[in-house]
Amino acid sequence: MTTQDRLIESTRTLLWERGYVGTSPKAIQQLAGVGQGSMYHHFTGKPDLALAAITRTAEERRAQAEAQLGGPGTAVERITAYLRREREVLRGCPVGRLTQDPDVMADPALRRPVEQMFAWLRERLAGILAEGLTAGELRPVLDPAATAATVVATLQGGYVLARAAAATGPFDQAIDGLLGLLTAAATSAPGSAA
C-alpha cells in the first residue's frame, strides 16, 4: 500500500470505530505509521482525509451491490441475490452508519458520498424493478422508485433491528418479509401482466 492508501485505510478504521469526533490526525498517523509532515503532504487535514475515506467506503459498497445487481437473472432474482448476499449484519452498513455521525452529516462535503451512494442504489434498483414491470414479471401496480426505496430501507432498518436484538434473526426476517411481498406482487407467469 502507498502512504496515501495507508492513511485512507487508517482513517476508515478510526471513523468506523470512534466516529468523526473521536478520529484525531495524531491517531490516523499512528495507525498508518506515517509522520505528520507526510500526512500533510498528501492531505490538507482531517476533513480531507475523512472525505477520501468515506468516498472509498461508499465506492466499495456500490461495487459490492453491483456484483449482484448486474448479475444474470430476472429482476426479482437479481434483487434476491443482492438481499441474500453474505453480510456482517451485526456490524451494520458502514455507509448507513455514517448517517448517525452528527459531524459527518453536518458537513455537506462529507455527507455527499453517503447521499450519492444511496441515490445510486435506489436508482439502480428502480431500473431493475422497471425492467421487471416491462417484462411482465411484476404486476404493474408497483412504483419502481418507491419500491426501490423500500428495498434499501428494509436492508438499513434490518441492521437496526439486528443490533437491537444482538442477533441476526430480525434482519433475516425483514428480508424474508420483503421477498414475500415482492413474490406476492409477481405475476404468476412472466409476460401475463395486463
Add this chain to the structure above:
Amino acid sequence: MTTQDRLIESTRTLLWERGYVGTSPKAIQQLAGVGQGSMYHHFTGKPDLALAAITRTAEERRAQAEAQLGGPGTAVERITAYLRREREVLRGCPVGRLTQDPDVMADPALRRPVEQMFAWLRERLAGILAEGLTAGELRPVLDPAATAATVVATLQGGYVLARAAAATGPFDQAIDGLLGLLTAAATSAPGSAA
C-alpha cells in the same frame, strides 16, 4: 415535575444530543438543576439514570405506535395510519438511534428496553397482519412475522435514507413503496382469499 422526573428528562436529552459517552453525571445534574447528593439519592449512578431514560423513551414510542395500531379499521388501514403518522423524520427514531450507541449496545441492561420495544412492535404488527390474513384481506402467501419485521425495518431504514439525503423525500418513498407492496398483496375483495 418531580426531581426524579427532571433527572430522567435531562438524561434523555443528553443521551439524544451527545450519546452515552458524552453524558456525564455532572451535565445531568446541571441540566436538571439538581445537586449531586439529590441525584445519588434517587439513582445509583449514570447507568441507572440511563436505564430509566431509555425505558421511558421506549415506552413513549410504544404508546405512540399503539395509538394508531390499536385504532379502528382493517389491518392495512391501521398499519397505514401508523406508517403515515406525523414524524420528525430528519431527527430519526430515538429508540432506533440507540442501536448505534456502542455503550448502550454493549450493556445488556441498557439494550434490553430497546430490544423489547422492537420485539413488541414486531409482534403487534404480526398480530394485525395475521388478523388481515384470517379476514381474507391479505393473500395467504404472506408470513405475518416476516412481513412485520419488514414494516419496522422500512421505517427505521427510511430514517437512514432521509438523513443521508438531508430530506424527508426518501423516507416518504420507502413508506409509499411498502404500502404499494401491501396493496399488491391485498386480495381485491375482502373474504375472497383462497
